[in-house]
Amino acid sequence: MSKRIKVDITVPNQTKYLGVIGRIGESMAYSLKGYQGNRRELAYHLNLVLTEALANAICHANSCDPDKDVRVLITASDQDLTIKVYDQGEGFDIEALAKLKAQKHDEGGRGIQIIFKLMDQVKYLQEGNRNVLEMVKYFH
Amino acid sequence: MQLKMVEQDDIVNISIEEERMDAHNSGDLKEQMLQLFDEGKCNLIIDLSSVRFIDSSGLGALVSGFKNASAREGSLKLCCLQPQVRSMFELTRLHRVFEIFANHDEALESF
Numbered sequence: 001m002s003k004r005i006k007v008d009i010t011v012p013n014q015t016k017y018l019g020v021i022g023r024i025g026e027s028m029a030y031s032l033k034g035y036q037g038n039r040r041e042l043a044y045h046l047n048l049v050l051t052e053a054l055a056n057a058i059c060h061a062n063s064c065d066p067d068k069d070v071r072v073l074i075t076a077s078d079q080d081l082t083i084k085v086y087d088q089g090e091g092f093d094i095e096a097l098a099k100l101k102a103q104k105h106d107e108g109g110r111g112i113q114i115i116f117k118l119m120d121q122v123k124y125l126q127e128g129n130r131n132v133l134e135m136v137k138y139f140h
Numbered sequence: 141m142q143l144k145m146v147e148q149d150d151i152v153n154i155s156i157e158e159e160r161m162d163a164h165n166s167g168d169l170k171e172q173m174l175q176l177f178d179e180g181k182c183n184l185i186i187d188l189s190s191v192r193f194i195d196s197s198g199l200g201a202l203v204s205g206f207k208n209a210s211a212r213e214g215s216l217k218l219c220c221l222q223p224q225v226r227s228m229f230e231l232t233r234l235h236r237v238f239e240i241f242a243n244h245d246e247a248l249e250s251f
Contacts, residue, residue: 015162015163015164016164018160018162018163018164018195019160019162019164022160022162022193040224041224044193044224044227047193048193048195048228051162051163051193051195052195052196055162055163055195055197058163059163102232104233104234104236104237105203105206105207105237106203107200107201107203107204107207108196108200110196110199110200110232111195111196111197113232114195114196114231114232117231
């Protein structure tokens with residue numbers, strides 16, 4: 001099926017771009033034709049998932065290296081929305097991270113778990129010379 | 141990160157004057173709190189009324205402050221959460237960790 005909306009953006013490996021990318025996801029929530037649920041909630045969740053995935057790529061996968069960049073690809077149809085975040089790091093075991101439950105006094109470790117809670121399908125794959133965190137939200 | 145700090149007796153009120161608390165700016169809050177702890181100021185109220193968005197890094201900075209305050213026999217309390225920010229504490233179950241108040245006066249009275 002052809003995707004109706006496609007946003008493809010590459011940003012320098014700096015956390016100051018988190019807000020820019022998060023807000024794109026937030027705005028998209030209001031233009032998705034097939035979504036029947038609470039759009040305000042979806043807007044917050046897309047902002048959050050993009051922020052978490054991008055921060056993970058910038059700070060962990062790309063080790064805050066200013067010479068690297070991060071590509072974000074968002075595609076949406078009437079049935080689903082897919083976010084892909086590409087990094088240039090060494091890769092990591094997402095399943096192992098997802099199984100680690102943050103204890104109540106842990107400062108970190110909640111980002112990937114939030115992504116798993118809010119998205120319907122999450123994968124971390126190698127695509128060419130990059131790794132990609134792929135997250136899908138189904139509308140029905 | 142833009143913060144406004146006001147001391148009232150032995151309590152420091154910190155208003156976060158940002159729309160977003162994320163991995164870009166949360167480290168600043170953590171550092172400011174550590175400086176307060178070094179000065180012996182361990183009772184904090186964090187006013188989140190301006191914050192519309194918080195991510196796991198923002199939550200992590202607050203957990204850091206909470207742990208450090210508790211370790212020094214002080215406490216860190218939160219007030220004035222917008223509904224979507226409140227929902228993040230529920231999603232991560234951190235609403236069970238923090239004392240969260242509807243307004244600043246209630247937080248102040250609880251000390």
